[in-house]
Amino acid sequence: MLGATSLAALDCVVALMWGAEDLVASLGGSSSREDSGPYRGVALHVRSSVLLAAGAYSKAVIDAVHLDIAYLEGLGAEARDVAALGFTATACIHPSQVAIVRESYAPAVEQIASARALLAAAESQPGVFSFEGRMVDGPILRHGECVLARALKGRHRKAVGANRRPGAA
Numbered sequence: 662m663l664g665a666t667s668l669a670a671l672d673c674v675v676a677l678m679w680g681a682e683d684l685v686a687s688l689g690g691s692s693s694r695e696d697s698g699p700y701r702g703v704a705l706h707v708r709s710s711v712l713l714a715a716g717a718y719s720k721a722v723i724d725a726v727h728l729d730i731a732y733l734e735g736l737g738a739e740a741r742d743v744a745a746l747g748f749t750a751t752a753c754i755h756p757s758q759v760a761i762v763r764e765s766y767a768p769a770v771e772q773i774a775s776a777r778a779l780l781a782a783a784e785s786q787p788g789v790f791s792f793e794g795r796m797v798d799g800p801i802l803r804h805g806e807c808v809l810a811r812a813l814k815g816r817h818r819k820a821v822g823a824n825r826r827p828g829a830a
Contacts, residue, residue, distance in 0.1 A: 662707045665714035676721035678752065679711040682728070693725075698735060712747060721749035730755045740765035744811065768808045776805035 662684065668674055681693035681704045693704040700708065708724070715722035724743045727736040736758055740751045744766045751762045768776070780802065782792050789798045 662710055665711050666717065669714040669718040669720050674718075674720060676723055676749065677711050677715040678723035679707055679725055681708075681725040708743075716747060722747070724748045724751040726752045726754045727758065728754070730757065733757065733761045737761045737765045747807075766811060766814075768812050772808050773812050776808040779805045780809075 662679070665677060665679075669677055681700065684704060684707050685691070685693045685701075688703070690703075692701075694700055712722050714720075724740070727739060729735060736751075740762050743751060750766070753759050753762055779792055779797065783790070783797065783802055786797075789796065791797065795801070
């Protein structure tokens with residue numbers, strides 16, 4: 662983790678991945694998660710640090726495996742959360758996890774429609790504007806573009822328009 666930014670800066674690196682259990686084992690610990698399921702603080706810190714390092718150099722970033730193979734609901738919730746943060750993928754350790762991870766990274770049809778409406782509204786608005794009761798500026802427009810980019814990579818290619826670039830009108 663301490664070298665994540667230096668690794669991300671290398672031209673030969675295309676992605677970063679972190680390992681929760683590897684991290685905790687290297688620290689002499691016994692579990693990356695609390696008994697109730699969420700990651701412990703140090704794991705969240707490293708996950709965030711790796712995400713920031715990858716983002717700083719426009720590299721892909723892969724979330725750690727979900728050890729509870731049978732708990733697909735928890736895997737899905739976690740994958741949706743990290744996808745919303747900007748992770749590129751979640752590593753799978755069992756074939757039963759692949760479909761739920763793919764589904765979790767693909768934006769819902771409603772998210773796609775909302776992103777398209779937002780970006781269409783921006784075409785006639787100079788600078789910061791209000792859309793559906795929310796302030797919209799550059800970062801919010803980028804959120805919409807990211808939703809469409811994820812949709813192009815996933816199962817909603819037809820809903821977005823497979824020949825359109827993300828954010829294009």
